[in-house]
Amino acid sequence: MQIAEIMTRDVAYLSADESIQRAAQLMADLDIGAVPVCDGRRLIGVVTDRDIAVRCIAAGASPSASVREAMTAHVSWCYADEDAETVKAKMRDEQIRRMPILGKNNELVGVVSLGDLATKAGDTDDTLAGISEPARASGELFR
Template sequence: MRISELMTRDVKTIDADECLRSATERLEASSLGALPVTDHGRLVGLLTDSELSLCSTVHGHDPDITTVREAMSAPLVTCPEDAPLEAGERLMEEHHVSRLVVVDAEHHAVGLLRLDDVASQPLTLLRPGEPLEHLSLYS
């Protein structure tokens, strides 16, 4: 299965210099819980709903003054839309992220792959080329 078959399309981006209030409004209008962040049209980060809450609530940053750039995660972890789903799984595991921005050949955001999307698929216990030692049984 390819990432393009499972990803969520119609992903909206936000500019890094916009304020957190604007980001909150966009996130509330979306069910994805994340916005890819751009700077002059180039992908530079990802802003998640939890990062937004942390920045506004815990750290007390003013959402009308604080920019998306100050709250976003960077560097951004991306995956090509034509990559196999296993590549997306591996990237999530290696980078400890629950969302990947899916990009086209020109590196424009075309979708978002969430861990929930991947988890909804049949479990692959053994990846080609991996030894059996990584499998464990729990009782």
């Protein structure tokens, strides 16, 4: 099964010049925690609610700060014609919960989430376990 059969199409996205307030509003409106950032339809990054909180708000940035200031520019992605098992393995190996999907012309055509894989592809036990493992210990939490 190709990932195009599983992915969510017609994905909302932002430009890097939009404000983090606009990004947060879009996330609230769509009840999502991550939005692809594009130049036209070319993927240039992803911004998450955590990116906004940690990189901008915690640093004292204004709500009018640009998405560019908060986004993660180095983003993993896959092509729409890739096999679902290959994409699941990449998500597991890189501990990614949402993977942008590109078309033949490297344009954003969709996103596949762990939920998409669970409901449409099944058999996510190993994928879920691999993605959910802590990446590295950072000291004791919640003493």
